[in-house]
Amino acid sequence: MTNVITNNNLKCTIALAALQNVIDPEIGISVVDLGLIYQIDFSEADKKVFVRMTLTTQFCPMGESLTGAVKRAIEQTFTGEEIFVELTFDPPWNHERISEEGKQFLNR
Amino acid sequence: MFAGVNSSQPVQNTTHKVVIPFYAYAAVSLFAACFLMLISAGSFTGHYFNPHVLAITHIMALGWGTMIILGAGYQLIPVLIEKSLYSIKLAYWSFFLAAAGIPFLAYGFYYFDMGWPAKWGGRLILIAVLLFVINLAKSIQKSKKGNVHAWFMLAASGWLFITAFYGLVLVYNFTFPIYERNPVDLIPLHAHTGIVGWFLLLVIGVGSKLIPMFMISKYTNNKLLWLIFLLINTALLLFILLYIFNVGSAIFLLPVSMILISLMLFASYCYKSYKQRIRKQVDGQMKISLLSVLMMLVPVAVIFLLIGFFVSGKENLRVVLLYGFVIFFGWITAIIFGMTFKTLPFIIWNKVYGKIAGLGKTPNPKELYSEKLFKVMSLSYLSGFVTFIAGILTIERVVLTIGASLLLTAAFLYCVNTGKVLLHQNPFQNDERNNQ
Numbered sequence: 001m002t003n004v005i006t007n008n009n010l011k012c013t014i015a016l017a018a019l020q021n022v023i024d025p026e027i028g029i030s031v032v033d034l035g036l037i038y039q040i041d042f043s044e045a046d047k048k049v050f051v052r053m054t055l056t057t058q059f060c061p062m063g064e065s066l067t068g069a070v071k072r073a074i075e076q077t078f079t080g081e082e083i084f085v086e087l088t089f090d091p092p093w094n095h096e097r098i099s100e101e102g103k104q105f106l107n108r
Numbered sequence: 109m110f111a112g113v114n115s116s117q118p119v120q121n122t123t124h125k126v127v128i129p130f131y132a133y134a135a136v137s138l139f140a141a142c143f144l145m146l147i148s149a150g151s152f153t154g155h156y157f158n159p160h161v162l163a164i165t166h167i168m169a170l171g172w173g174t175m176i177i178l179g180a181g182y183q184l185i186p187v188l189i190e191k192s193l194y195s196i197k198l199a200y201w202s203f204f205l206a207a208a209g210i211p212f213l214a215y216g217f218y219y220f221d222m223g224w225p226a227k228w229g230g231r232l233i234l235i236a237v238l239l240f241v242i243n244l245a246k247s248i249q250k251s252k253k254g255n256v257h258a259w260f261m262l263a264a265s266g267w268l269f270i271t272a273f274y275g276l277v278l279v280y281n282f283t284f285p286i287y288e289r290n291p292v293d294l295i296p297l298h299a300h301t302g303i304v305g306w307f308l309l310l311v312i313g314v315g316s317k318l319i320p321m322f323m324i325s326k327y328t329n330n331k332l333l334w335l336i337f338l339l340i341n342t343a344l345l346l347f348i349l350l351y352i353f354n355v356g357s358a359i360f361l362l363p364v365s366m367i368l369i370s371l372m373l374f375a376s377y378c379y380k381s382y383k384q385r386i387r388k389q390v391d392g393q394m395k396i397s398l399l400s401v402l403m404m405l406v407p408v409a410v411i412f413l414l415i416g417f418f419v420s421g422k423e424n425l426r427v428v429l430l431y432g433f434v435i436f437f438g439w440i441t442a443i444i445f446g447m448t449f450k451t452l453p454f455i456i457w458n459k460v461y462g463k464i465a466g467l468g469k470t471p472n473p474k475e476l477y478s479e480k481l482f483k484v485m486s487l488s489y490l491s492g493f494v495t496f497i498a499g500i501l502t503i504e505r506v507v508l509t510i511g512a513s514l515l516l517t518a519a520f521l522y523c524v525n526t527g528k529v530l531l532h533q534n535p536f537q538n539d540e541r542n543n544q
Binding site: 021022025026027028056057058059060061062063064065066068069070071072073076095098103106107108 | 121183186187190191192321322324326386387388389454455457458461462463464465466467470472473
């Protein structure tokens, strides 16, 4: 969770656990281990969750599936809350964002 | 807190509905070409300028190679140029026109009827290519300046248009003689604008983006790619000028050497991408794609041999046939075999599971096709490829027939596996319907 910005550590841990099930179908590791998730913020008053994420490449053909999957996985975990997913390429993704677990998987 | 939108922002990728017909058409074309090769194996014992060889070559170049590249191109243009495709309608029209034109042209060649079938076939293909060029150019207009991959694609599509236009001129030349030269003498220009200008530029432009991307490589070298781009285009222009002005054979070594250098530079680019990859496992599809990079060097070796024959005043028809065969059935087919099962399963996965991803377990895209069938296909293809080469060199009809049978088997297995992917449906969909 070290490289994900949040305003609620506990809820962010729960969200990231849910996102561990969202696997990039080409690479075979989760969007969390791939380092695609930049920020997860929670608004307690409005019951809203904001996710800022990226893709390994702009116009990635799997982009719509991945952002949709992230939205659905968080919706399932935080029922009743409204989920906002924002896609950003600033900063662009690079391989240094891959977690140690992800690197171990890719090194197999 | 950021000013988010109430859903993910749309990533404007090309719809699968445009891409899928191209893949299906290409699979059927490969089968048709291999079938014609089996029933016309005897044609490969004679001169390369004969109706059956011309028909098979054009089915391979247009129906197989070009159709799948156009389909994959429409999917990959946004990835390469980082902008959406300009027009989906133009993409559909390019499919309909090319799909209608190719059988007419192939029929015209097979029965050597250079009347309306070949002419209408050529016209429809030319319009289809023009629509592709317009669509690509308009898409690139919106993209960042100086994107080397975009330039490779744009130049390749320009050469494809020149190839198709000149091809149509050659068809007309049979009924309304435009050139005084023997029609056989005019083929090398048409063939090389297509092979080098269209196929080679496109494969390098797309491969230089996809190979590092699939291997998650740290390596990038745009300067090297620009150098390759300049070398290939200059070599091709030089070749055309030398050919038009009918300069001696030995000087053709210059453009051929430039192509050889550019291929070696591209091979080194792929090797460095491979060495600096983060993803250590390289799957079968990537292996066959990397192998096809090395296979590019085979036709260059053959053309050095051809120039040697021309310089010594002897024309070797076997080597000319071999040259065409290793390009269309070797390099182009190998790269398509590898890339089909690297791209198509993801396109279909996106279509079937894209809207339910994240809600539970979904199959891996690799599970959409049969890996076992892929291996049997690869074996049948490689053995057929080598056997057919032996048949061309020994002028043995039986060997050619065995080689063509093995290639037809590979084509059949390719069609079955592609069909398996194309027809894939969510296995849980019926259960959900029954439970409702």
